[in-house]
Amino acid sequence: MNGIHDVRVPAGPQAAALFDLWTVMLVACAVVFVAIIVVLAVSVWRAPRASEQTVPDTAAHPRKETALRRFVGCAIAVSSVLLFVLLLASFIADRAIATLPLDDAVHIDLIGHQFWWEARYDPNDPARAFATANELHVPVGRPVLMSLRADDVIHSFWVPSLAGKKDLIPGRESTIAFRADLPGIYRGQCAEFCGYQHAHMALVVVADPPADYERWLAVQRQPAREPSTAQEQRGRDLVEHATCAMCHTISGTAAKGRRAPDLTHLGSRSSLAAGTLENTAASRVHWIADPQYYKPGVDMPPLAAAPTDLVAISAYLGSLQ
């Protein structure tokens, strides 16, 4: 659930280029700020004091005016040159970001929903395709090419330690490419106001070493694990026959709803409800019993079930590694 979420801690080439540009800008702007404030302070310090009754100085002072004109001229020339240099720095950074090599890229479709993220891996290969939600795994050192779509309103995909943001706009498909060079957990959060629960629409990108990533992929492509205890069996029966199955998919079971996050491997994810709660047995019970308490306005209705049944559902979902 917790991950690095900071512009100043880059973990990929793009975020690094952005951080370099940020540093350049920060230094340049700080110098300009200090210079202007110092000139202003010295001017105020040195100017003689007067009162409202002081006769205004309307006479022409050609020599003084020339000096002032020179000061303003020089200052504006320096500012213009500096702006031009910063403009070039900006273009160069932009170019570096846009030219990430995409050979061997991992393809992911990312679809924004109110208020969660749906990810489809290998969308063009039905034999290998699978869906997950709110938690992406990517291989370290390989580029990721993401297609972005929105299902309802505009959302924005942003993982600050990996790359800048890109909007997900209904009716328009866009793409974003990035690469993680360091293994780690990188947090992101929807950055375009999308309604009631804009605050609870987080996701994590887990950058795994290639071998771990392949292992994760292999597991994700499997259908859901069969229940191994009577309690888990009871949990699966409840999921299949209660309202859960109307919206959620658990592949290999009768739950085939398409409106809500895919739960096939929920047990392997770190959080519930797009980063709202940590994924523990207890929090799953609380969440299923009353989602509106934790995330008011979310589409999920509360499930009226006996406490033992809730615990059974939680146990089953937790077993879906």
Add this chain to the structure above:
Amino acid sequence: MTAASGSFPSTPGSRERARGQTQSKPGARRRLRDGAGAGSPAAAELERTWTDKSGVTGFLTANGHKTIGLRFIVTALCFFGAAGVMGGLMRHQLATANSHLVGPDFYNQLFTMHGTTMMFLFAVPVMQGFALYMVPLMIGTRNTAFPRMTACAYWLYVVGGLLLFGAFLSNTGPDAGWFAYVPLAGPEHGIGKRVDVWNMLVTYSEAMGLMVAVDITTTILKLRAPGMTLRHMPLFVWASLVTSVMIIFAMPMVMLAANLVQFDRMLGTHFFNPAEGGDPLLWQHLFWFFGHPEVYFIFIPALGFISAVIPTFARRPMFGHDAIVLSLIATGFLSFGLWVHHMFATNVPELGKSFFTAMSFMIAIPTALQIFCWIATIASGRLVMKTPLLFVLGFFFILLIGGLTGIMLGSVPLDLQVHDTYFVVAHLHYVLIGGAVFPLFAAIYYWFPKITGRLLSDRLGKWQFWLFFLGVNLTFFPLHILGLEGMPRRIYTYAPETGWGFLSFLSATGQVINDVSMLLFAFNVARSLVKGERAPADPWGGGTLEWSASSPPPACNFFVLPVVSSREPLWMPSRDVTHVSGLSAEIREGLTTTVIDALPDTRYAYPAPAIWPFVAALAVTFWLVWSIWSVSGFAWGLIPPAIAFIAWYWPNKKESIEEVSWETEP
């Protein structure tokens, strides 16, 4: 000047009296014309003519520019207070992680209301209010060009604001943000009447803004004192002119856009529905094509305040007057070429983004030029260290930070990192508070004695300044860092693990200091109104024309209309011709001058006060409110405004005859 104004005798005295006598026909009453100074019968008559009636009718029919301007300023400051309270609530909600002070529904309404109120109901109206009050005084005329229209604009503004707050208090406050992006504000996702209320408020406030802008533009171009050529025009008047022309270009865009959303919501059109060939991005283009210049509607008048205060408190004319005028105009033009920098995260083509980056960098140049000219003026002047100048110095510090972070945001790649984060919140508050609110306080302290006849306490003013300066920096500086730490805007809560708690708490502390500063200001105003020191006509030794009128100015502003031959007429009085006379003292009459050279042109009879602007505003309200709840109201509701406007413009034969009778043969 005298030669050019055959029908406007330029010297009072015998010649004028002779003319008056030759014209009076036997049996006709003696007709009073202006020309004599304060205390004369003509001056008394002028004062009677220009004073709006008292009582309720007088209140509703008033159309003097000072009355309307002051109403705009006071009402806008009330909205400023209300929106400030909302901002404070938000900061306190975010002061701790997982706070339950307010829920998501109320929080979304709060930030929408805060932005909408600050932008539409405070910032633009308060700037226009100052322009309405000050421009006629600064250019030496007795009223704005279309006083009835401006009176109507005020009523529309009040009613629109009350409608918005009424909706908010009845839990129908808009909740899709002050930018109201579709599809969130569209028919499918913006359920209920909340967004409809927002669309109507936009229509009201933009209609208001447009009407006032037309009035100010016309006033500045046609009613300047003879001799006040464009090169002699005060910088605040220039700023008001540039702003008004910009408003005329930009405001119709957002009215159109808000109405298109309303069509989608009410009539089932598909302008923004991608499933039927519409496009949500169209809204963003239309909105920001208005929305970016909107920032400059607020910023450019504030630059005018700065340019009005600095020469007075540096005891010298502005250095680089022409350069500042050109900068204002350049800023006005460039501000229309920046709107896409609010949309870098959408799929804009790379080349287009580069263009908008370059434009965003370029607009820094005219502002920088003005800053350097101001510094040059300060450096070469003798300073009167009073509260207005203090606010100007604070402006430099805060605006500079906001401007520099603005350059960072103009850069596409950096913007993609910090767009829609608290970094932007910090930037925009630095720009708008530094660039507009600090100059606004400078202007209030500067012109308060002119408007009320009493001085504000300088000691309290300095306290207020230092508290506000500290509070603003404490509230908003930490937000830059929160943005870099990845905190998005418009979230109602966050988890403790994010680590955003400490800086958010610090920010809430700063907000408390701001509140204290604002209370101190309110106390200073109240204290001054009761027992403030009486102000002479020119308490600061200013050089522009408004300081030649008494404090507060008489209803007619000037008993004799001045003639101007320099930029600071009070510092460098005209040597030969000092004023024009011969306008009626019995009906409200004005003198129009030519656009560029301000040569006397024609005489202009002002409309008398009337109830129609108020009635028309109510009729328009009836239409707009009905159209929120019913499609047929959109059509049938137009009937009352039509009746009101026809009645408003119905020719009045008696008035016309009276006006024509004042004409003199050349």
